[in-house]
Amino acid sequence: MKLAERIQDALMHAVVELDEPVLDLIQRAYAQEERKPAQAVLDAILKNLELAKETSLPMCQDTGLLLVFADVGRTCPLSLASIEASIMEGCETAVQQAYFRRSIVDEPVFDRTNTQNNLPPVIWWNLVEGSGLKIQILLKGFGSENCSSVRMLNPTGGKEAVVEAVRQIVQKAGGKPCPPIFVGVGLGGTMDRAAYLSKRALLRDVREANSDERYAALEQEILAAIQTLGIGSGGLGGSITALHVAIEQESTHIAGLPLAVSINCWADRKATIMWKEGEDA
Amino acid sequence: MHELNLPLTAEDIAGLSAYDQVLLTGTLYVGRDQVHSLLYERLLHNESLPVDLVGQAMYYMGPSPAPEGKVIGACGPTTSARMDRFSPLLLDHGLKVMIGKGPRSQDVVDAIKRNKAVYLQAFGGCGALYASTVKSSRIIAFEHLGPEALLLLEVVKFPAIVAIDSRQGSVFAY
Numbered sequence: 484m485k486l487a488e489r490i491q492d493a494l495m496h497a498v499v500e501l502d503e504p505v506l507d508l509i510q511r512a513y514a515q516e517e518r519k520p521a522q523a524v525l526d527a528i529l530k531n532l533e534l535a536k537e538t539s540l541p542m543c544q545d546t547g548l549l550l551v552f553a554d555v556g557r558t559c560p561l562s563l564a565s566i567e568a569s570i571m572e573g574c575e576t577a578v579q580q581a582y583f584r585r586s587i588v589d590e591p592v593f594d595r596t597n598t599q600n601n602l603p604p605v606i607w608w609n610l611v612e613g614s615g616l617k618i619q620i621l622l623k624g625f626g627s628e629n630c631s632s633v634r635m636l637n638p639t640g641g642k643e644a645v646v647e648a649v650r651q652i653v654q655k656a657g658g659k660p661c662p663p664i665f666v667g668v669g670l671g672g673t674m675d676r677a678a679y680l681s682k683r684a685l686l687r688d689v690r691e692a693n694s695d696e697r698y699a700a701l702e703q704e705i706l707a708a709i710q711t712l713g714i715g716s717g718g719l720g721g722s723i724t725a726l727h728v729a730i731e732q733e734s735t736h737i738a739g740l741p742l743a744v745s746i747n748c749w750a751d752r753k754a755t756i757m758w759k760e761g762e763d764a
Numbered sequence: 765m766h767e768l769n770l771p772l773t774a775e776d777i778a779g780l781s782a783y784d785q786v787l788l789t790g791t792l793y794v795g796r797d798q799v800h801s802l803l804y805e806r807l808l809h810n811e812s813l814p815v816d817l818v819g820q821a822m823y824y825m826g827p828s829p830a831p832e833g834k835v836i837g838a839c840g841p842t843t844s845a846r847m848d849r850f851s852p853l854l855l856d857h858g859l860k861v862m863i864g865k866g867p868r869s870q871d872v873v874d875a876i877k878r879n880k881a882v883y884l885q886a887f888g889g890c891g892a893l894y895a896s897t898v899k900s901s902r903i904i905a906f907e908h909l910g911p912e913a914l915l916l917l918e919v920v921k922f923p924a925i926v927a928i929d930s931r932q933g934s935v936f937a938y
Contacts (some may be wrong), residue, residue: 520783520925520935527887527923528882535892544828544838546892582837584828584911597910626843626865626888656913658936659843659866661888717888718866719783719925719935 486566486756486764490618491571493754494549495581497622498541501532504689505665505751508726512663512716521721525663528716528749539581543750546583547622549574549604552686554612559619561764563608566616569764574604574620586625607679617688622752623646627664628745630656633678636740642701645670646740650708652744653725658718661748663726665689668705669743671733684729685747693730702728716749726751767921771819772861773928777882780926786884792821792863794915796842799906800850807853814905814914818858825863826911827901828891836901836917838891840863846882848872851907855879863924867936878933885927885935897922 484492501509509532513525535542551570555563577583578601588595589603604620611617632652636644649668656664669680692699706728715721726749735741758764768776770790780786793815795803806813824844828837844864851862852875858883865888868876876883887893900918907913928934 523785524887525888527893531840531887531890531893534896538832538834539896540834540892540895541828541838542892543889544840545842545889546825546828582829582831584826584837586826586911593865599910624889629843657867658885658888659845661865717885717925719885720937738908742854748889 486569487572494577497754520719521716524717545624550621616758627660665747667745671735677743680731681743681745781878821861825880840891841886883928
């Protein structure tokens, strides 16, 4: 199958059905949550997911801005131009065939004219080892994106400052981002790089922790701090506000500790396409 | 569970308390950011509105396109806080029911009490679930706004939770 078709298929699936590990976290939250109103929200979410699957309608009307991460092997035989063309074609066809909402406007301030095709996507290019290609696409809803934030922390603040900053950002978001939420935390780099890392954190498989034990423990500490906020599903109060916290960290300057938090709603929709040398392109 | 017909009567609204679950049947208007901005501007300049809001319900939503043979696409609520700037004036002009998701500003809470109105929270992100409750959808105004146009929906057993009642009772007390 051509790369563009694989991208299209993955997107059409992602807009209707959640990945199994994500669904599993929602089901576990439903089993654990004791507050009735929050239970009603989780029950509605699970019913909604069944209905989406039955009817092939998008699970959420905000089918999101398409945020594409292309990890290209240094010896990948495909040209960046051909990869880009496949991404554009795959996105365009999926938007039409799976009835994505046209949610993109051409400029942010004045006329905000709708582009009518939900394009362009935002594409991030990244070089990695090997000859393959990995494309991951977040269908990024904006109710949650509006709650995302960046902070430039003091370099001596340590993990306490990190936990407190994330806690504050999630508290301010309250019920707005459709909790239970997924939280991506970017640490290090520069202001913009931390924001990028926070999105990469959202891409990680929710069954996996950070490969550095210290950061894996920090993920758990942040998750526990968020749960004490009591925001709960739908913001109606409850013991489960977040389903997962992932951190991505990188080197940074002696004077800084950039922190970014990207919040994703329960509809944590991701499409992943792996391409190997020798496959159709 | 309160099964109610739209438009809600004054008695219906007075009988609702925060956390009550409701199932709504009848007609409601749909408008989000741009519709609110446009209605607000017209009210400020004493211009007429394309709809009579008195006693009506407004659902904050922008649907995905309707597949062939379907009435509407996914159609869950959007975040209400973005409408906070505009809602008090709309309430003062007769709007009685707002349906969206997430907390509201103190100004909105005050306007709800002043006008004996109610704010309902729909289940966020549940676009396919809400599509199953919509029997018809018609564009009323601002068609050029595409997914943000002002619509009139006919719904049956549309589920929601009372988030802010007419006596300032609220689910957002955390």
